[in-house]
Amino acid sequence: MVPLLEMQGIVKKFGSVKALDGVSIKLNRGEILSLCGENGSGKSTLMKVLCGIYPYGDYEGDIAFKGNEVRAKGIADTEALGIAIIHQELTLVKELSVLENLFLGSEIESFGMLDFDRMHAESIKLLEKVQLNICPETIVGDLGVGQQQLIEIAKALSKNAELLVLDEPTAPLTESETEILLNLVKDLRAQGVSCIFISHKLAEVKEISDHICVIRDGMHIGTRSAETMTTDDIITMMVGREMKQLFPREEHAIGDVILEAKNICAWDKTNAHIPKVRNANFSLRKGEILGVSGLVGAGRTELMECLYGCYQGKHSGEVYLSGKPLELRSSHDALEAGIAMVPEDRKRHGIVPILSVGENITLAGLDAFAPVGVLNDVHEASEIEKSIKSLTVKTPNAELAIRNLSGGNQQKAILARFLMINPQILILDEPTRGIDVGAKYEIYKLIFQLVKQGISVIMVSSELPEVLGISDRVLVMHEGVIKGDLINDQLTQEQIMDCALTEKVVAEV
Template sequence: MRLLEMKNIKKAFGDIYALNGINLNLDKGEVLSLCGENGSGKSTLMKVLCGVYPFGEYEGDILFEGKKVEAQTIKDTEKLGIAIIHQELTLVKELSILENLFLGDEISHFGVVDFLQMHQKAVGLLDKVKLTVSPETKVGELGVGQQQLVEIAKALSKKAKLLVLDEPTAPLTESETQILLNLVQNLKGQGVSCIFISHKLSEVKAISDHICVIRDGEHIGTRLGADMTTDDIITMMVGREMKELFPKEPHTIGDEVLRVEEVFAKDKSNLSTYKVKGANLQLRRGEILGISGLVGAGRTELMECIYGCYQGEHSGRFYLNGESVNLKSSEAALKLGIAMVPEDRKRHGIIPIMSVGHNISIAGLDKFSSYKGLSQTDEEKAILDSVSQLKVKTPSHDIAIRHLSGGNQQKAILARFLMLQPQILILDEPTRGIDVGAKYEIYKLMFALVKQGISIIMVSSELPEILGISDRVIVMHEGVIKGEFKNEGLTQEMIMDCALSEENQGEVA
């Protein structure tokens, strides 16, 4: 039975069409994956579907259970049974699970909230999503994966017939991801349909009945998931074959540029434990050093110590080009030519209300200043050069950066720090939540940088990325560096064995 039809959907911003004739169909109990590069129009299409862009602000028709939808708000589509779960969760962490589940939809009788009935319903909803915690638990005490399940339970409390999951697994571990994918399959068996948006094509292949690909706001095609290979999806997304996802290029590796000795970092919330325990590493000029390890291994904390921004108690010795340096703050690190692109671009990277251009130039305003003041001409030229070099897709560099896709926000942050011409660039999860086309461009940029003599430290949870890009790999586990490998014949199994072994493996040729 046909649940949803979106016919010839068009949505323009000014003179630019973000959507130009999109068609999408979904049956009851079906999982449809929506694929496309960052900026292809996926999020815009879902905002049209869910009432963020109300009827009248777009062209085309939406039919849900055979009836035309003319929604003015998200509340209107929720009443129909359409629920969207965004990558950035909307839960109130200070409230309990129960309070979050019924926030704004409390069950009451004659003006009195019926907590007993809400508790009974909450228990049933949590059981549906296989979450074995008390409804009274504060959401802030849950892990990200558990919070994601609470969001789905909240959608089910509203009797959702269609779930839209926008990058739901981006922040999740492998085990949490599998729980979520199993849940989607269970809901499918109960007749709940799902539109699944993910850049992780292995998940798309595993879960989809059909796969719809859009590119530059246009519908490229919808095919049976079983009939498509990962290469087929990539080709449809980017408009060309991508035979080598990791465009590894030869480059010269020089002498040591950075040495880190005996770094210890205490847990910010528990001073009796350490996030980093006696870490030592070296980085050479023109090298890409990959840092691998399971979530919680201490990789980000070690990078924050090197960049001088770790908020907890820490110690260690740092040598730059053979000379001892004091990396007491990020300002000190930047002055010495060390820059870091953070893991969470939303919280620690972009300034959402500022323009794309000012997000790029803000760290390098000294370059455009003199006793006469700020040269807007020089700043404008530098911004345009950066946008062009990194292929940042934006209608204008004057629009707020929050309107860009995740991949283009990431490129803008990279542009910000490259404008400072660093000698060392730390990239923490540089391609998280980014499509394959944008990943490819970032990899090409990384190799262009090391060819110029810039050294890169890349933290990544994706082992194919670590193996595809790194010259050398350091493996961390529970705050300890367990091993170091030249990336010659290195396999994912070798990295995992190292991370989980009882003994430190030291340097492995």
């Protein structure tokens, strides 16, 4: 049988950097192949070669689709063949409606006019295919990321894709959204649509794949059938050594209460009568790691934004630092008081794409924390060098524009930025999203280093193993209410989920 896709010996260079060094993959019809590898190992690059974003001549090696050689000049060529890619960063136009996005560039016309009736009817069919029960006239920007992701898939299906490439589709999704997406991909497989799936969440990779291919440093390490691999096997192949322990817990002293939040309330940014945070009270001790758990939409980000002075909607309540009330009118006030926050949405609040990696790292340090005197260039360069090293940001040099880094490495650079401020309190909102296991480990180690120096860390995370793996104490939020304040002593995932979902309020502390 001729495979649906065969890529042979693909080599792709960026200047002197070899991002891909002879990678070969093969995929049959109706099969799901996952690509695993650390940040910067070359997964997205391989997919961009496949889809013609890097056209024929820009890489070495051969590509065959249904047995025919592919020499694409651009993405339009591969789309015409039936290959659709959904990128790591979504590309829908937020200001336009679902319908307009679905038919952007392929509008249906009759008698020289746009045929809205037909596009409406087609949209409904497409939305049904991805099980989205929304009106095609909805503005895309009003939808959650999970729904937007499904619309991207609907758009790919409208072009009769036979091969769907999903580059980290589940990174920003909630658990239930992820479930919907994974089921959809499985349904599509049953209908003969093949899929190449990229994710750092190895449990879902294992669940969904027929085959798993591991890439390390641009090289093909191996492809095996998913049944024969455990997640530990995948990790070992990815990092090139066995990782005995995923959470490097270290002893650290916990001091007195340093931060207190009292009666924090916040209302929806656009709909000021919908409460998002209801009367939240909690405290944070010096040198403590406080995990904040709960389903997405539970009000965790809103609560953190109130502490960081950047919540855009109506809010109230008091924040005390070392017993003194703070006036937090902006993140500038918070930074000055010693509270820093690494935001959840890297693209919206995080990187400045056209600036270099180094400039992105020193950004907050330069304007907000305004040290006495001016940083001299040599000192600045050596500080940048240090943080690139300690966070293992994979970049050829600090001068490269940050948009060229792989997704996970951009995240590390942002983390580096806020660490430069030397905050007393560091709020991390989903700090390891899109980050590979090895780099996660580095970030956890760093968190422990920070608390050992007496910094207090609040970490919002949707990954329960991570919350349990590193927190000293866990807040559980549900519909804007802090339902649990639990010491993490043999706490289990079930206890946290129970607490997030039941009506009773559990407070141990």
